[in-house]
Amino acid sequence: MLTQQPLLPLPTAPEPVAVRPARHWRLPRLPAAGRALIALMFPLALLGAWALATRYEWIAPQILPSPTTVLSALTELAQTGDLARNALVSFWRVVWGFGLGAALGLLLGVGFGLSSLLRDYVYPLFRAVAQVPVLGWLPFLILLLGMEEALKVVLVAKAVLVPVAINTDQGIRSVPPQYLEVARVYGFGRWQQLTRVILPAALPGIWNGIRYGLTNAWLALVAVELLASSEGLGFLIVYGRQLFQLDVVLAAVVIIGGVGFVLDKLLSVIEKRLLRWRREAF
Amino acid sequence: MAHAATLDIRNLGKHYPVSGEPKPVLENISLSIKPGEFVSIVGASGCGKSTLLRLIIGLEQDYQGEIALDGQRITGTSLNRGIVFQEHRLFPWLTVEQNVGLGLLNSEQTPAQRQKAIQEHIDLVGLKGFEGAYPYQLSGGMSQRVAIARALVNRPEVLLLDEPFGALDALTRNYLQQELQRIWEQEGITMILVTHDVEEAVYLGDRIVVMQPRPGRIKRIVDVPLARPRDRGSYDFAAIKEDVLQEFGDGKLVADLALRRPDPLTAGEWHFAW
Numbered sequence: 087m088l089t090q091q092p093l094l095p096l097p098t099a100p101e102p103v104a105v106r107p108a109r110h111w112r113l114p115r116l117p118a119a120g121r122a123l124i125a126l127m128f129p130l131a132l133l134g135a136w137a138l139a140t141r142y143e144w145i146a147p148q149i150l151p152s153p154t155t156v157l158s159a160l161t162e163l164a165q166t167g168d169l170a171r172n173a174l175v176s177f178w179r180v181v182w183g184f185g186l187g188a189a190l191g192l193l194l195g196v197g198f199g200l201s202s203l204l205r206d207y208v209y210p211l212f213r214a215v216a217q218v219p220v221l222g223w224l225p226f227l228i229l230l231l232g233m234e235e236a237l238k239v240v241l242v243a244k245a246v247l248v249p250v251a252i253n254t255d256q257g258i259r260s261v262p263p264q265y266l267e268v269a270r271v272y273g274f275g276r277w278q279q280l281t282r283v284i285l286p287a288a289l290p291g292i293w294n295g296i297r298y299g300l301t302n303a304w305l306a307l308v309a310v311e312l313l314a315s316s317e318g319l320g321f322l323i324v325y326g327r328q329l330f331q332l333d334v335v336l337a338a339v340v341i342i343g344g345v346g347f348v349l350d351k352l353l354s355v356i357e358k359r360l361l362r363w364r365r366e367a368f
Numbered sequence: 369m370a371h372a373a374t375l376d377i378r379n380l381g382k383h384y385p386v387s388g389e390p391k392p393v394l395e396n397i398s399l400s401i402k403p404g405e406f407v408s409i410v411g412a413s414g415c416g417k418s419t420l421l422r423l424i425i426g427l428e429q430d431y432q433g434e435i436a437l438d439g440q441r442i443t444g445t446s447l448n449r450g451i452v453f454q455e456h457r458l459f460p461w462l463t464v465e466q467n468v469g470l471g472l473l474n475s476e477q478t479p480a481q482r483q484k485a486i487q488e489h490i491d492l493v494g495l496k497g498f499e500g501a502y503p504y505q506l507s508g509g510m511s512q513r514v515a516i517a518r519a520l521v522n523r524p525e526v527l528l529l530d531e532p533f534g535a536l537d538a539l540t541r542n543y544l545q546q547e548l549q550r551i552w553e554q555e556g557i558t559m560i561l562v563t564h565d566v567e568e569a570v571y572l573g574d575r576i577v578v579m580q581p582r583p584g585r586i587k588r589i590v591d592v593p594l595a596r597p598r599d600r601g602s603y604d605f606a607a608i609k610e611d612v613l614q615e616f617g618d619g620k621l622v623a624d625l626a627l628r629r630p631d632p633l634t635a636g637e638w639h640f641a642w
Binding site for chain 2: 264265267268270271272273274275278282283286287289362363364365
């Protein structure tokens with residue numbers, strides 16, 4: 087019998103590939119001051135254009151007050167406590183509305199995702215109701231709930247519920263069936279399947295819904311306060327407009343934009359932590 | 369060492385409804401596998417070999433005939449049977465350690481015992497130091513090794529392998545075949561490997577079950593009486609490989625081998641797994 091030696095040595099164990107350590111920050115490529123300058127390039131340009139436009143009165147100062155006027159309006163609002171009071175009122179409305187809407191939206195989305203019965207019977211109606219903009223419900227809800235806090239909270243909650251429910255449903259329906267087979271092989275019960283496979287796998291979708299929801303909450307709140315409120319940041323805009331104090335209007339706009347930006351930033355920080363297992367494409 | 373079980377398959381048949389008609393996928397499969405044996409199953413696409421594995425693991429039901437593990441009829445999944453799929457199917461949101469731990473989620477061990485078992489199996493597949501890595505940080509071969517650790521961690525009596533190395537490059541594949549053989553010898557459990565790769569089947573199997581398609585039947589069972597570790601370049605090895613390849617006669621498998629590339633599974637069609 088003829089046994090032949092292999093011509094080539096058998097492959098040996100490949101060296102374990104060095105993996106990128108799980109690091110959640112990037113090395114700075116520029117000194118901090120340089121990076122801040124780049125980040126502020128567009129905001130500063132806008133501010134410059136605004137200052138020039140008022141300086142040379144390209145737009146009437148009654149319509150577009152100068153940045154310094156707006157700044158002094160802001161300081162005044164801050165000193166009298168009007169700013170803090172109104173901002174706090176708006177803040178709590180968003181907190182309650184967002185909490186309520188996100189919780190209900192999650193429940194509804196999980197229901198749609200898991201139960202074909204619920205999807206068949208309730209989902210079409212849900213989509214139809216979702217098509218009506220928040221303000222479409224306003225006249226009816228004013229009569230039903232009055233002008234008090236409940237009205238704002240309900241409308242904000244509606245604005246949050248819709249994207250959260252839709253994205254949760256989508257996220258759950260796109261869970262790969264292969265993962266559920268793994269769960270069956272290891273004898274997962276229904277609760278384990280939900281909490282250890284379905285929800286984590288759907289989390290990127292759910293999280294998208296929550297981010298949309300928070301943005302929507304803030305937009306809906308300001309809209310509702312513009313139309314039906316006697317306090318809050320939206321009301322501050324109405325108040326300023328009625329007195330033709332455009333500096334107050336713009337001060338409120340700056341604050342609303344700033345708060346919205348901070349809220350979104352906050353969520354993206356949480357997202358970095360929550361979805362750290364995802365490889366970032368860019 | 370885990371208890372290794374005897375697997376008895378008698379007159380097994382399986383049908384899938386295709387446009388309203390029951391279409392036979394497997395017909396009259398009879399096979400008895402001894403404790404601690406390594407059986408390779410080869411065959412052209414559509415011969416039902418993946419369906420056979422899915423029936424043994426318990427992901428498919430409603431079969432005719434009998435599949436019994438130590439005399440117990442199989443009626444669903446159980447922790448005494450483990451499987452490694454073609455794709456690693458690790459959960460991307462869990463680390464290596466947590467993924468391996470999934471296999472122990474429903475075991476009756478204390479947390480300390482679990483931790484020990486998890487670490488032992490990570491060491492077993494040679495991934496010490498990668499406990500905290502996420503799947504996206506691993507290569508294909510490393511991921512498949514984690515999947516093997518996950519399948520072994522609760523000490524199943526039978527380990528099923530569904531083309532586990534099919535998607536890997538040749539070097540990694542050869543290396544993992546050696547590793548699998550080492551693990552099999554060390555653990556002493558029964559293993560059933562489905563593969564397209566005749567060389568892999570000869571290298572690893574005590575016996576090779578050759579299947580033919582439409583409907584899936586056993587064509588022949590070839591013994592591999594070679595001592596381990598086997599020399600892929602030896603005359604005897606080549607002779608057995610040639611013998612198995614001959615079973616495909618019209619060269620159908622050879623064509624399949626050249627074309628083989630698994631389709632990605634989609635939700636709608638996964639149950640047509642032949």
